[in-house]
Amino acid sequence: MAVPAPVVLGLAMVVLASCATGAHGQLRMGFYDQSCPGVERMVGDFVRQHVGRVPTVAAALLRLHFHDCFVRGCDASVLLNSTAGSVAEKDAPPNLTLRGFDFVDRVKTLVEEACPGVVSCADVLALAARDAVAAIGGPSWRVPTGRRDGTVSSMQEALDEIPKPTMSFKQLTDLFATKGLGVRDLVWLSGAHTIGIAHCSSFADRLYGFPGAGAGAGNDTTDPSLDAAYAVNLRRRKCRAPNGGYAEDAVVEMDPGSHLTFDLGYYRALRKHRCLLQSDAALLTDPAARADVESVVGGPDEVFFQLFARSMATLATVQVKTGAEGEIRRKCAVVNGASN
Numbered sequence: 603m604a605v606p607a608p609v610v611l612g613l614a615m616v617v618l619a620s621c622a623t624g625a626h627g628q629l630r631m632g633f634y635d636q637s638c639p640g641v642e643r644m645v646g647d648f649v650r651q652h653v654g655r656v657p658t659v660a661a662a663l664l665r666l667h668f669h670d671c672f673v674r675g676c677d678a679s680v681l682l683n684s685t686a687g688s689v690a691e692k693d694a695p696p697n698l699t700l701r702g703f704d705f706v707d708r709v710k711t712l713v714e715e716a717c718p719g720v721v722s723c724a725d726v727l728a729l730a731a732r733d734a735v736a737a738i739g740g741p742s743w744r745v746p747t748g749r750r751d752g753t754v755s756s757m758q759e760a761l762d763e764i765p766k767p768t769m770s771f772k773q774l775t776d777l778f779a780t781k782g783l784g785v786r787d788l789v790w791l792s793g794a795h796t797i798g799i800a801h802c803s804s805f806a807d808r809l810y811g812f813p814g815a816g817a818g819a820g821n822d823t824t825d826p827s828l829d830a831a832y833a834v835n836l837r838r839r840k841c842r843a844p845n846g847g848y849a850e851d852a853v854v855e856m857d858p859g860s861h862l863t864f865d866l867g868y869y870r871a872l873r874k875h876r877c878l879l880q881s882d883a884a885l886l887t888d889p890a891a892r893a894d895v896e897s898v899v900g901g902p903d904e905v906f907f908q909l910f911a912r913s914m915a916t917l918a919t920v921q922v923k924t925g926a927e928g929e930i931r932r933k934c935a936v937v938n939g940a941s942n
């Protein structure tokens with residue numbers, strides 16, 4: 603059957619259009635080799651210099667990158683400020699404890715001075731997070747570049763798509779699957795909690811009035827999946843306000859004793875039921891995930907490093923914008939052309 607000429611023409615245009623997107627629509631190593639040579643070294647040097655002095659920056663950047671990639675892909679939408687017409691991701695409750703925005707701005711300013719309007723905020727963040735983890739002795743991974751920055755940032759989307767610390771294993775794996783990440787990515791990426799801190803408000807429900815706890819156990823209303831002695835320590839010391847109440851702003855090390863060191867401490871604590879979040883404890887509720895944890899915990903750090911690095915490389919490509927999509931923001935907190 604003969605195909606009418608307008609249909610053939612239409613199809614040809616669609617094919618051409620998608621080829622055009624494909625030709626430019628890829629991340630690749632050394633994307634800035636011609637347009638901004640040395641940018642990756644510039645980011646790396648700055649990060650190493652500062653993380654050497656303030657190692658807590660590493661956790662801040664790693665979490666920032668993760669939260670960026672989970673909403674609208676790794677497009678730096680998490681860095682945008684709210685505007686008169688729209689409340690941004692940044693102002694969503696799960697993001698109120700994010701840190702490191704100023705740091706990314708400083709790196710971006712340096713990069714803009716060298717190559718104005720060339721390097722995206724999304725790439726700056728992906729590179730800085732990678733270099734910061736390596737700078738505290740953690741693994742490194744390949745970060746192909748060429749991400750473009752988004753122009754939309756929505757508080758509601760952050761609420762819907764950032765995993766909640768109260769989520770079950772099934773809820774977490776379902777959410778990760780929507781980002782193209784598998785069960786093992788969840789297991790290894792959760793290992794990021796080997797560094798950094800959490801506010802008591804992020805896990806308070808495990809300590810006070812946990813649903814279903816306390817039946818027949820007197821006043822103990824803590825989450826039974828949390829080690830009892832550790833729960834007492836959190837309640838009586840770490841999260842205790844000076845007046846004896848509960849201090850929601852108090853912070854606790856995610857991996858007590860080595861929260862500045864990227865190591866297997868998280869998985870060792872997890873086995874002892876001493877991780878802070880229900881979402882951490884959830885990993886032990888699935889036999890395969892539990893077996894994965896067991897498989898690394900006694901081994902050298904390098905095995906975990908490789909697994910973590912592979913999952914980070916995947917995370918860093920989630921729903922990226924490339925080619926002609928989005929823009930290269932001049933300032934990470936505002937879209938180009940904004941009045942503020």
Ligand code: HEM
Binds near residue numbers: 665798
């Ligand atoms: C699996 C689901 C996850 C949940 C529910 C979750 C939740 C949380 C929460 C509630 C905190 C504490 C925030 C605070 O109170 O200040 C936190 C901290 C942190 N998370 Fe996650 N997280 C998850 C996965 C990840 C992943 C995949 C990464 C990175 C690859 C990551 C990196 C971090 C880091 C580095 C910190 C410490 C931040 C700091 O020191 O400021 N998390 N996470």
